[in-house]
Amino acid sequence: xxxxxxxxxxxxxxxxxxxxxxxxxxxxxxxALGLPRTVRETAAVVYRKAVDKNLIRGRxxxxxxxxxxxxxxxxxSVPRTLDEIEEVSRVSRKEIGxxxxxxxxxxxxxxxxxxxxxxxxxFCSGLNLKGEVQSKSVEILRQASEKxxxxxxxxxxxxxxxxxxxxxxCGERRTQREVADVAGVTEVTIRNRYKELxxxxxxxxxx
Amino acid sequence: xxxxxxxxxxxxxxxxLAEEFDLTVIESEFEGAEYNKQKFPGLVYRVSxxxxxxxxxxxxxxxxxxxxxxxxxxxxxxxxxxxxxxxxIKTIEDPQITVQNIVASADLHTILNLNAIAIGLGLExxxxxxxxFPGLVYRxxxxxxxxxxxxxxxxxxxxGKSPEDCERSVEVVxxxxxxxxLL
DNA sequence: GCTTTAAAAAGTAATCT
DNA sequence: AGATTACTTTTGAAAGC
Numbered sequence: 001x002x003x004x005x006x007x008x009x010x011x012x013x014x015x016x017x018x019x020x021x022x023x024x025x026x027x028x029x030x031x032a033l034g035l036p037r038t039v040r041e042t043a044a045v046v047y048r049k050a051v052d053k054n055l056i057r058g059r060x061x062x063x064x065x066x067x068x069x070x071x072x073x074x075x076x077s078v079p080r081t082l083d084e085i086e087e088v089s090r091v092s093r094k095e096i097g098x099x100x101x102x103x104x105x106x107x108x109x110x111x112x113x114x115x116x117x118x119x120x121x122x123f124c125s126g127l128n129l130k131g132e133v134q135s136k137s138v139e140i141l142r143q144a145s146e147k148x149x150x151x152x153x154x155x156x157x158x159x160x161x162x163x164x165x166x167x168x169x170c171g172e173r174r175t176q177r178e179v180a181d182v183a184g185v186t187e188v189t190i191r192n193r194y195k196e197l198x199x200x201x202x203x204x205x206x207x
Numbered sequence: 208x209x210x211x212x213x214x215x216x217x218x219x220x221x222x223x224l225a226e227e228f229d230l231t232v233i234e235s236e237f238e239g240a241e242y243n244k245q246k247f248p249g250l251v252y253r254v255s256x257x258x259x260x261x262x263x264x265x266x267x268x269x270x271x272x273x274x275x276x277x278x279x280x281x282x283x284x285x286x287x288x289x290x291x292x293x294x295x296i297k298t299i300e301d302p303q304i305t306v307q308n309i310v311a312s313a314d315l316h317t318i319l320n321l322n323a324i325a326i327g328l329g330l331e332x333x334x335x336x337x338x339x340f341p342g343l344v345y346r347x348x349x350x351x352x353x354x355x356x357x358x359x360x361x362x363x364x365x366x367g368k369s370p371e372d373c374e375r376s377v378e379v380v381x382x383x384x385x386x387x388x389l390l
Numbered sequence: 391g392c393t394t395t396a397a398a399a400a401g402t403a404a405t406c407t
Numbered sequence: 408a409g410a411t412t413a414c415t416t417t418t419g420a421a422a423g424c
Contacts, residue, residue, distance in 0.1 A: 058391095081338060097339060110330040112322065113337050151321040151358035152341035152400060189402060191408085217397035221420045247394045248422040260395050262421060270420050273396045308419040312398045340416045341400045353417050355399060363399050365418040 015051075018061055022047055025065040025089075032088040033080055035073065043072035050103050059099060063091045067099035071109055078122070079114045081156060083184060116141050116150060116159035119183070123163055126182035127174050136166035143201050153193065157185045161193030168205055211313055211377040215370060216363075217273060219308040220280045224288055224298045225267035233263065236294045252287075259283040267299075277306055277370065308366055311373040315360040315381060317390050324356060327387040345380065352376045 023044055030040040046068040050056060056064055066089035073080045082100075086093040104111060117138055124134045140162040144150050150158050160183035167174045176187045183190075198205050230250045234242040242250040249262040249270070257279040262270040269287070274280050281304060288298040321343045325335045328345060335343040342355035342363070350372035355363040362380065367373040384390050 097336075101334060101336075105331070108331060112325065112330070113335050148318050148320060148358065151319065152337055154338055154401065156338070157402075186403060188404095188408090192401085214398085216399095217395095217418090219396075219419050241394095244423095248424095249394070251394070253395090258396090262395060264421055266422075268421055270395075272394095272419090275397090305420085310397055310418065334416090336416095337401085341402090342416065344417070346417095355417060357399055359400070361399055363397090363417075365398090365416090367418085 022061050022065045029069055029088045039072050039076045043069040046071050049107050055106050063095045063099045066096045070100050074111050077118050079118050114155045116155040119159040123182050133166045133170045137162045147200055156183045157189040157193050160185050160190050161197055164194050211374045213311045213313050213374050215311045217310040219272045220304050220306045221270050222302045222304040223268045224302055227267050228265055257283055311364045313362040313377045317360045319358050319360055321358055324389055327389055347376050350375050354380050
């Protein structure tokens with residue numbers, strides 16, 4: 001009857017309004033992070049699936065949007081850290097992480113942990129390091145993975161250490177501070193990781 | 208062949224020592240007792256006999272944490288009751304003590320490839336986010352516990368109701384990893 | 391969901407010398 | 408560059424917001 005239709009329209013309006021808000025949030029965050037359209041679209045797909053499965057119940061739209069974007073970056077192999085997502089979102093990193101785990105499980109995203117290799121292109125360009133250094137960094141990371149030097153370690157820290165070593169080996173040295181800043185880790189972490197990599201992979205680093 | 212040599216690191220238990228407590232009185236009589244109602248409804252009291260910490264509530268219920276044995280829980284709860292009696296507070300005779308949670312550590316003595324384990328156990332059954340925490344989280348249904356698996360081969364079992372639960376869960380993990388050739 | 395307790399694992403981080 | 412301290416994760420109960 002009429003009442004039923006009014007209610008349906010009202011719900012529909014609210015649903016559409018919320019979806020529009022979520023999509024604008026995704027756009028805003030993606031723009032702030034300079035993410036390509038494909039990632040925004042992937043994030044929108046993830047968000048819509050979350051809506052279809054009623055996963056937004058008891059959660060904030062901003063939180064689910066941030067988590068969807070975080071997941072989309074990983075699905076597209078252009079990962080952003082939770083800290084980076086937090087900077088452009090209105091929710092805490094704790095909530096983003098918690099929401100990510102939830103939608104990741106409910107939507108069966110089955111994402112492997114982020115690979116340090118996926119951070120190499122972005123970090124290297126941020127350091128103005130070209131292809132040769134990138135290739136060397138990836139080579140080091142492949143060896144590191146084979147020798148079990150990456151399990152349990154932060155992907156950004158391992159990637160940063162590999163880039164630090166590669167930059168020196170390629171004669172385009174970047175300081176630990178410079179690498180640490182683009183990777184968002186501390187110099188201490190780079191030091192710990194590069195010492196381990198250099199030792200275990202028998203890489204001689206002459207400064 | 209299954210000497211898991213589990214080490215119990217912490218035991219959490221709950222009990223009821225009275226129908227009600229006047230936490231303000233206990234706070235003034237027990238040295239070191241902390242009680243801030245607006246901060247937390249329970250009074251915090253630490254003992255060092257066997258080391259332990261209590262959370263005492265106005266309802267008469269008590270939570271005991273920090274002991275390394277199930278037996279120590281009974282010891283320290285008994286001591287707490289005696290201490291309460293000594294300042295004129297009566298307590299229930301044979302309080303029913305329930306172990307709510309046991310945290311234990313173990314060692315598989317092998318370096319582990321957590322990515323391989325994540326795939327082997329199934330991405331839908333585990334949580335592994337090295338960006339946030341170095342351990343892989345594996346939830347087991349029987350016994351119902353959570354096992355944190357580290358690349359060093361060290362394990363942390365949380366949520367067990369008995370030491371046996373912890374030992375069994377370590378065996379479950381060891382057997383599963385072994386059957387997949389990941390040990 | 392948060393607050394408080396204790397405890398281990400290993401990585402990362404902040405601060406001080 | 409160390410050394411220290413501290414926070415990340417997991418578990419569980421308690422009473423109340």
